[in-house]
Amino acid sequence: MKxxxxxxxxxxxxxxxxxSAEEVQRMTHDLDGILAHMDKLRELDTxxxxxxxxxxxxxxxxxxxxxxxxxxxxxxEEAMANAPAAGAGCFKxxxxxxx
Amino acid sequence: METGKLSIGGIQEAxxxxxVSARELxxxxxxxxxxxxxxxNAWLLVAEERAMRAAEAVxxxxxxxxxxxxxxxxxxxxxxxxxxxxxxxxxxxxxxxHFVPPYDATAVARLAQAGAVVIGxxxxxxxxxxxxxxxxxxxxxxxxxAPERVPGGSSGGSAAAVAQGAVVAALGSxxxxxxxxxxxxxxxxxxxxxxxxxxxYGLVAFASSLDRIGPLARxxxxxxxxxxxxxxxxxxxxxxxxAPVPDYEAVMTGEARGLRVGVPREYFEGLAGGTAExxxxxxxxxxxxxxxxxxxxxPHTPYAIPCYxxxxxxxxxxxxxxxxxxxYTWRATQAETLKEMYERTRGQGFGAECxxxxxxxxxxxxxxxxxxxxxKAQQVRTLITRDFLAAFEQVxxxxxxxxxxxxxxxxxxxxxxxxxxxxxxxxxTASLAGLPAxxxxxxxxxxxxxxxxxxxxxxxxxxxxxxxxxxxERAGGAEL
Numbered sequence: 001m002k003x004x005x006x007x008x009x010x011x012x013x014x015x016x017x018x019x020s021a022e023e024v025q026r027m028t029h030d031l032d033g034i035l036a037h038m039d040k041l042r043e044l045d046t047x048x049x050x051x052x053x054x055x056x057x058x059x060x061x062x063x064x065x066x067x068x069x070x071x072x073x074x075x076x077e078e079a080m081a082n083a084p085a086a087g088a089g090c091f092k093x094x095x096x097x098x099x
Numbered sequence: 100m101e102t103g104k105l106s107i108g109g110i111q112e113a114x115x116x117x118x119v120s121a122r123e124l125x126x127x128x129x130x131x132x133x134x135x136x137x138x139x140n141a142w143l144l145v146a147e148e149r150a151m152r153a154a155e156a157v158x159x160x161x162x163x164x165x166x167x168x169x170x171x172x173x174x175x176x177x178x179x180x181x182x183x184x185x186x187x188x189x190x191x192x193x194x195x196x197h198f199v200p201p202y203d204a205t206a207v208a209r210l211a212q213a214g215a216v217v218i219g220x221x222x223x224x225x226x227x228x229x230x231x232x233x234x235x236x237x238x239x240x241x242x243x244x245a246p247e248r249v250p251g252g253s254s255g256g257s258a259a260a261v262a263q264g265a266v267v268a269a270l271g272s273x274x275x276x277x278x279x280x281x282x283x284x285x286x287x288x289x290x291x292x293x294x295x296x297x298x299x300y301g302l303v304a305f306a307s308s309l310d311r312i313g314p315l316a317r318x319x320x321x322x323x324x325x326x327x328x329x330x331x332x333x334x335x336x337x338x339x340x341x342a343p344v345p346d347y348e349a350v351m352t353g354e355a356r357g358l359r360v361g362v363p364r365e366y367f368e369g370l371a372g373g374t375a376e377x378x379x380x381x382x383x384x385x386x387x388x389x390x391x392x393x394x395x396x397x398p399h400t401p402y403a404i405p406c407y408x409x410x411x412x413x414x415x416x417x418x419x420x421x422x423x424x425x426x427y428t429w430r431a432t433q434a435e436t437l438k439e440m441y442e443r444t445r446g447q448g449f450g451a452e453c454x455x456x457x458x459x460x461x462x463x464x465x466x467x468x469x470x471x472x473x474x475k476a477q478q479v480r481t482l483i484t485r486d487f488l489a490a491f492e493q494v495x496x497x498x499x500x501x502x503x504x505x506x507x508x509x510x511x512x513x514x515x516x517x518x519x520x521x522x523x524x525x526x527x528t529a530s531l532a533g534l535p536a537x538x539x540x541x542x543x544x545x546x547x548x549x550x551x552x553x554x555x556x557x558x559x560x561x562x563x564x565x566x567x568x569x570x571x572e573r574a575g576g577a578e579l
Contacts, residue, residue: 008458015416015461016423016438017454018446030455031462033517038405041475044482051477052484055294055308055533056340056558064337078201082427091425096437 002035003028103131103264107173107321110267114161114172121157121172121216125150128174128218131265139250140240141259143179145219146186150174153216160214168214170328175210176260176269179220180227181312182301183207186217190303191225191235191253194428194448204301205336206270206312206329213328218266221256225450226419227272227305229253230280230522233513234452241509242284244549248506251281254315258285261315268316268325272302274309275407276501276526282315282538283501283551286577288322288568289315293559294533295340297326298333306414307338309407309530319539319569323347326561342559350562355570356389358563361494365400366525372504373544380579381541381552381571385498388570393494397486400528402479407527408520409463409476416460419453455516484532487555496563497555500525501538505548529555539568542579552576 008028012019019027076089085092105113113119129145136142160167177183180190182200189195203211211217224234232240232255240255242248243262250259254271258281261269271278273291282289290313297312304310314325330344367378386392424430424444431443449457463472490497502525512519529536535558538551552571556564 003462007462011458011462011465014465015457016420016441016445017449017457018442019454023454027455027458030516031459034408034459034520035462037517038409038472040405041402041409041479044399044402044479046475046478046482049478049481051474052480052531053477055338063341064334066334074201081201082198084424084428084430093425094434094437094440 002032103127105267106318107170107267107324110172111169114157114167121154122151124172124174125154125216125218128265132219132260135263135265138241138246139243139259139263140238141222141250141256141263142176143189143220143222143237143256144187146183146217149183149186150216150218153211157214157216168212169324170210171214173215173268174218174266175215176219176221176257176266177207177217178223178254178257178269178271180223180272180303181207181270182303183217183220186220188220188303189237190227191223191237192448192450192453193236194422196236196429198427200301202301204312205298205333207301209329210325215328221254221260221269223256224253225453226303226415227253227274227277228415228452228456230276230519231507231512232256232281233509234450236450239509242506244286244547245506248508248548249284251284251506253277255281257315258282258287258289261285261287261317268314268321270312271315273311273313273530274306274411275530276523278313278315279501279526279536279538279551279553280523283553284506284549286540286543286549287315287317288319288540289313289538290322290326290564291529291536292326292330292561293340293535295338296330296535296559296561298336298339300333300335304418306411307418308414309411319565319572320348320351323351323565340559345562347562347565350566351569352566353570353573355385355567358390358496358567359494360385360390360392360567361395361490361497362392363395363397363400363490363497363499365397366499370500370503372548373546374500374502374504374550377541377544377550377579378500378552381498381576384571384574384576384579388574390567395490395494395497397490397528399479399482399486400524403483403528403531404521404524406476406479406483407523407531408459409472410480410531412456412460413464413473414460416457416464419457422448424448452516480531483528487528487532487534491557496560496567499553499555501551501553502526505544505550525553534558535561535564537564537568539571540577542577
């Protein structure tokens with residue numbers, strides 16, 4: 001076994017993902033098969049091979065930086081328009097601080 | 100006049116000769132989209148108001164004697180993970196069922212600026228995660244060539260919409276093959292440009308070191324014209340390339356003599372369902388065009404699947420963290436605490452495949468596993484890229500199948516995620532290396548299923564892809 005149900009529950013908690021008992025079972029089975037396949041990479045000796053952190057970057061080092069000039073931002077109402085709950089110009093969420 | 104099968108060039112001529120108006124083209128495209136959707140489920144939305152407004156602007160420009168742009172009046176579909184101002188953009192997810200972007204993606208804005216008319220949004224796998232379009236929260240898409248089969252994914256709706264003919268072209272996104280594989284399954288042209296060639300501003304992020312926007316079209320020239328209008332540096336995407344955009348049409352002479360075409364032996368193993376036969380015909384046609392076919396080897400190909408699914412899930416788990424029910428998604432009700440609200444929203448909002456990838460990505464990045472999975476995969480990615488760079492010292496372009504098999508049946512691979520992942524073997528390699536790659540129609544199998552020939556070029560090698568693809572098309576590649 002590459003992964004246990006207990007580990008699946010731990011990873012789900014890290015990812016803020018609620019999974020039903022049935023989903024945990026199925027997920028454990030699926031991840032186990034996929035992780036076993038991923039072990040194939042161990043066949044390769046990669047010592048001294050640099051990780052590919054950058055795909056392609058033909059520009060000069062700082063060329064993506066622009067002048068720091070203020071511009072018109074997205075209007076407040078537009079930025080809030082898709083919120084599931086909002087009020088007084090703020091996003092509303094369940095209470096996080098007890099009085 | 101019959102507008103259904105017009106090319107971009109044909110539309111420009113007809114508009115300027117006043118044989119048709121942009122409004123007529125838009126109305127006909129919307130009518131066809133609605134009608135064809137009944138068979139395919141390729142469309143998630145027809146953008147009536149936006150389309151008519153854009154078409155009216157083109158007609159008004161023509162009335163005034165102004166130049167309306169190189170894509171004037173061209174009916175275009177946009178994959179539903181690409182932002183369209185004022186037009187709902189769901190990413191095929193319940194979480195974004197009611198999300199209306201306040202801005203256009205740069206690619207969309209540039210095409211609109213060139214006169215293209217956005218007709219509507221196309222179905223896709225949820226957050227572009229899938230190879231069959233079966234992971235959409237709004238139902239699967241059916242392949243126009245065979246309704247009991249998948250159109251491929253994740254840009255399945257875009258490929259099906261172009262194949263059915265309501266639109267001249269569509270935008271898709273390609274992370275591991277999501278433009279090329281549906282293009283091949285549906286028998287249309289699909290291009291994943293060089294990483295950074297087209298701005299991703301407004302493309303909903305899946306795996307940022309892999310994601311690209313590209314065109315799907317009925318022919319190579321139309322695909323080139325779409326790319327021409329949207330390629331180039333965008334200061335809103337720091338990964339967009341500074342490299343100048345060449346004139347793609349200038350290279351399409353129908354002439355491919357002397358091009359050195361690499362045939363990677365690892366890509367011709369395990370082909371099924373008539374794909375091998377179509378590839379043999381393709382090689383014969385390429386040889387008859389005067390191409391110099393050379394067998395090459397890309398030895399790290401067998402490691403591409405694990406490498407890709409580590410990198411893409413790691414990035415996805417991070418990118419999808421933003422869907423927390425606070426700013427712009429659907430929110431689960433009856434949560435007492437903030438944490439419960441996050442967990443329920445995500446647990447109920449994401450479909451099975453997204454959850455699987457979030458879990459995998461979170462796992463491979465978690466403490467104690469980072470070196471064994473993510474770092475290792477990034478090193479293997481370097482090796483895969485080096486394979487290609489070495490090959491391009493000997494050849495100008497690489498030719499291979501897009502997929503090991505033609506379109507499979509709906510449901511056939513749905514219960515076995517690993518089998519689904521393995522079907523991406525021939526497209527993810529160019530994705531990992533950041534190379535431009537294209538699917539060009541390469542006839543049909545005995546069962547009548549389309550097959551695509553994949554052409555892979557060096558970085559920023561779109562011109563050589565267009566040159567060879569157009570010559571292949573002109574020589575009858577689609578009728579093989």
